[in-house]
Amino acid sequence: MAGFRALLRNTPAGLYCPPGDFYIDPIQPVDRAVITHGHADHARSGHGAVLATPQTLAIMAARYGADFAVASEPAPYGQPVARDGVTVTLVPAGHVLGSAQAVLAWKGITAVVSGDYKRRHDPTCLPFEPVPCQLFVTEATFGLPVFRFPDARDEVARLIKSVALFPDRTHLVGAYALGKAQRIIALLRAAGHARTIYVHGALAAMNALYQTQGVVLGDIAPATGQDRASLPGEIVIAPPSAIADKWSRRFSDPIPAFASGWMQVRARARQRHVELPLVISDHADWDELTGTLTELAPEEVWITHGAEDALLRWSSLNGIKAQALEIAGYADEDD
Amino acid sequence: MRAFARLLDQLSFTPSRNAKLTLLRDYLSSAPDPERGWALAALTGALRFDAAKPGFIRKAAEARMDPQLFALSYDFVGDLAETVALVWPDRAGANREPDLSEVVDTLRGASRHQVPQLLEGWLDALDAGGRWALLKLLTGGLRVGVSARLAKQALAALGQKPVADIEEVWHGQEPPYDDLFAWLEGRSDRPGSDTPARFRPVMLAQALDEAADFARYDAADYAAEWKWDGIRVQAASEHGQRRLYSRTGEDIAAAFPDIVAALDFEGVLDGELLVFRGGQAAPFGDLQQRLNRKTADPGLLARHPAGIRAYDLLLDGEEDLRHLPFRERRARLEGFVARLRNPRIDLSPLQPFSGWEELTALRANPPKGEPQAAEGLMLKRWDSIYEAGRPKGPWFKWKRDPHLVDAVLMYAQRGHGKRSGFYSDYTFGVWRRDANGDRHLTPVGKAYFGFTDEELKRLDKFVRDHTVERFGPVRSVRAGADFGLVLEIAFEGLQRSSRHKSGVAMRFPRVNRIRWDKPARDADELATLEGLLGSIPGIAPQRRS
Numbered sequence: 001m002a003g004f005r006a007l008l009r010n011t012p013a014g015l016y017c018p019p020g021d022f023y024i025d026p027i028q029p030v031d032r033a034v035i036t037h038g039h040a041d042h043a044r045s046g047h048g049a050v051l052a053t054p055q056t057l058a059i060m061a062a063r064y065g066a067d068f069a070v071a072s073e074p075a076p077y078g079q080p081v082a083r084d085g086v087t088v089t090l091v092p093a094g095h096v097l098g099s100a101q102a103v104l105a106w107k108g109i110t111a112v113v114s115g116d117y118k119r120r121h122d123p124t125c126l127p128f129e130p131v132p133c134q135l136f137v138t139e140a141t142f143g144l145p146v147f148r149f150p151d152a153r154d155e156v157a158r159l160i161k162s163v164a165l166f167p168d169r170t171h172l173v174g175a176y177a178l179g180k181a182q183r184i185i186a187l188l189r190a191a192g193h194a195r196t197i198y199v200h201g202a203l204a205a206m207n208a209l210y211q212t213q214g215v216v217l218g219d220i221a222p223a224t225g226q227d228r229a230s231l232p233g234e235i236v237i238a239p240p241s242a243i244a245d246k247w248s249r250r251f252s253d254p255i256p257a258f259a260s261g262w263m264q265v266r267a268r269a270r271q272r273h274v275e276l277p278l279v280i281s282d283h284a285d286w287d288e289l290t291g292t293l294t295e296l297a298p299e300e301v302w303i304t305h306g307a308e309d310a311l312l313r314w315s316s317l318n319g320i321k322a323q324a325l326e327i328a329g330y331a332d333e334d335d
Numbered sequence: 336m337r338a339f340a341r342l343l344d345q346l347s348f349t350p351s352r353n354a355k356l357t358l359l360r361d362y363l364s365s366a367p368d369p370e371r372g373w374a375l376a377a378l379t380g381a382l383r384f385d386a387a388k389p390g391f392i393r394k395a396a397e398a399r400m401d402p403q404l405f406a407l408s409y410d411f412v413g414d415l416a417e418t419v420a421l422v423w424p425d426r427a428g429a430n431r432e433p434d435l436s437e438v439v440d441t442l443r444g445a446s447r448h449q450v451p452q453l454l455e456g457w458l459d460a461l462d463a464g465g466r467w468a469l470l471k472l473l474t475g476g477l478r479v480g481v482s483a484r485l486a487k488q489a490l491a492a493l494g495q496k497p498v499a500d501i502e503e504v505w506h507g508q509e510p511p512y513d514d515l516f517a518w519l520e521g522r523s524d525r526p527g528s529d530t531p532a533r534f535r536p537v538m539l540a541q542a543l544d545e546a547a548d549f550a551r552y553d554a555a556d557y558a559a560e561w562k563w564d565g566i567r568v569q570a571a572s573e574h575g576q577r578r579l580y581s582r583t584g585e586d587i588a589a590a591f592p593d594i595v596a597a598l599d600f601e602g603v604l605d606g607e608l609l610v611f612r613g614g615q616a617a618p619f620g621d622l623q624q625r626l627n628r629k630t631a632d633p634g635l636l637a638r639h640p641a642g643i644r645a646y647d648l649l650l651d652g653e654e655d656l657r658h659l660p661f662r663e664r665r666a667r668l669e670g671f672v673a674r675l676r677n678p679r680i681d682l683s684p685l686q687p688f689s690g691w692e693e694l695t696a697l698r699a700n701p702p703k704g705e706p707q708a709a710e711g712l713m714l715k716r717w718d719s720i721y722e723a724g725r726p727k728g729p730w731f732k733w734k735r736d737p738h739l740v741d742a743v744l745m746y747a748q749r750g751h752g753k754r755s756g757f758y759s760d761y762t763f764g765v766w767r768r769d770a771n772g773d774r775h776l777t778p779v780g781k782a783y784f785g786f787t788d789e790e791l792k793r794l795d796k797f798v799r800d801h802t803v804e805r806f807g808p809v810r811s812v813r814a815g816a817d818f819g820l821v822l823e824i825a826f827e828g829l830q831r832s833s834r835h836k837s838g839v840a841m842r843f844p845r846v847n848r849i850r851w852d853k854p855a856r857d858a859d860e861l862a863t864l865e866g867l868l869g870s871i872p873g874i875a876p877q878r879r880s
Contacts, residue, residue, distance in 0.1 A: 144411055145400065248756045266417060274348065275350070
């Protein structure tokens, strides 16, 4: 860490870049922030100046209101921005709409802070772009060899098959409101599901934002306000917390489904009373994490959050210098 | 293998019986022979392999990956087969994915020392779901909640036939059931209907509706006997084949060698399986010690000797009696049992009565002796033939009123399926005095039915409004002398239990009434339940206010 500490260091407020005087995804309010993506644990309100992609700024404005920061500066993908002596370039991370890796260039050093990322196809955002670097700062939400996600298209095919098999029941799919929900809808459309898809009120704002950003979601309608035993044979998308609780009672003998990487582990699905677990994640799985480290071959890897033990072990077995930052405050229990 | 693995996966997450049936029927109608037959056998436990030990599976995984990474993974997942299925590294150029029949055929022809290599080859070729199914199959534990009964219902749905037809042919069939599927799909005749000692689908009784049925039926047309508190069995002995079936056609002979040894006759008896002590039926708890076992050890056989209390004769020698009226079958049965002179097989006596009024009195106050331990009465029409299923009219069961106790709701848990959004599983307790004479609630049982949908809504709201603590899916509900919800619990019997903190365990508890009006401090005390223990059998049902 010593070699790169002049450029980037871990502080109680989050990752800090001293020569550029800014934080990346800070967990406390700061004067200058670079935000990688719009999820609430990375994009908080109340900062001074925020640098992010235009899509991420739009997401923050939709979530927190237009005054989410004192000043905001859009940085489109691939356009370098100078922050004192440091050049910051945002490049696609493949996580959700607008998600970016922050590429920092300073005195011949390139450091990449990946934010959250995945390496798979996602019809709702640009794919991850690998950037050669000396320091790679990675997440490790699913940093265990048990997390090797199946093709999301196969998971969606299972959902469609279940709808055909149980035409009198509502399929209630829990999905994170930003990113996952829209990805599921887009995947359903790509699989030929042309019917109206019903959504919980909590998803309306993000759906609308995705649509204005050009993501095609097809015919969607509010699920709220429907009568008892309504929407048999239909697919309803809702925040994960809603699928097994009071809100679900209005539907016709609902089948609780949940789209999440955590669904790879059966006990997790059972704990949540999920009957149709769909293993679909917006994070990198074990093969993507280790594949990315192998591909980039950085001098050093820092792990921000997640299951770092296994990734540290893997790195040491593969001769990669790695350490865990143990940043508190990033939570991905629902993703 | 992929379709089977997927079925297994879905069944394991599906609590609803109907949904399980749909999944099974869908699989059985689309999978080819003999794949679906092996799948059915695996699901119902007719096909078991204990080919792979957990230790070996673990070693095989550790040989493929860093043991420390494996340990971290296992620690997170908590289930060995699942962990190995998930972490098993892909191998380029692996063989074609095996189907279930190929696995079964190969394993049957393989020697023990070949198994490890076979297993590794298959793990390389399968995806994670397939690996999970394979490992579950090879370690002998599918446990996805498919009973033989459910499988038979799925087959009945597939062939659009009554379940009784499936039950009747089932025991002559061997996996992968080619003949059975051919018959169900109309490609051949009914198979194996002359197999000796095969199961004959049983005749079941309707519950008696006192208000309507006494007016509708003439007491003189019916015989009455006591309803014994054991399990219904069919004992078949034909051409040297001896079988003991449960009422759904499961062969339970392995757990009852003492009964099987006693079947030295030619014929098929219908009766109640009981533990006999000095010619008297012991309480149900004694029989329970012997149920659901694969074998029985000599000590258990000696401590809990089993017998059959016969109440019908379906086959006498080679002669099928099922088309005869009950009056004639009964006469044949009495002669048959008398000729056996076997202490393990006795006759369920008829209870004479003059009319419905007298029978009502007998039910409320059974005569001294064994009838006091009976669950109630059975009524059988003298002219009824033995008809499979549950026809309306010929046979009635008339259970005694349940025991009732007023208990206080202590914990609630969310239900499954339709009730997944509701707190519908209730743990209730009664008052118990400690050494200082202070009263505390102690849990005595759990009930999850007996209430209407409307009542469930109110109960759910009560739980949410008065939650004190949460432990995972369980909520602890406010309950004390001055505040709490009293549930009137109905139950069929009570046993001593060392596994329950209260020392008692209820049989078949359910919510009889919700006492929104009753103060929690007036709920019953444990001493009341303990008093019931001493006097069962023979206590008159108590209605407490």
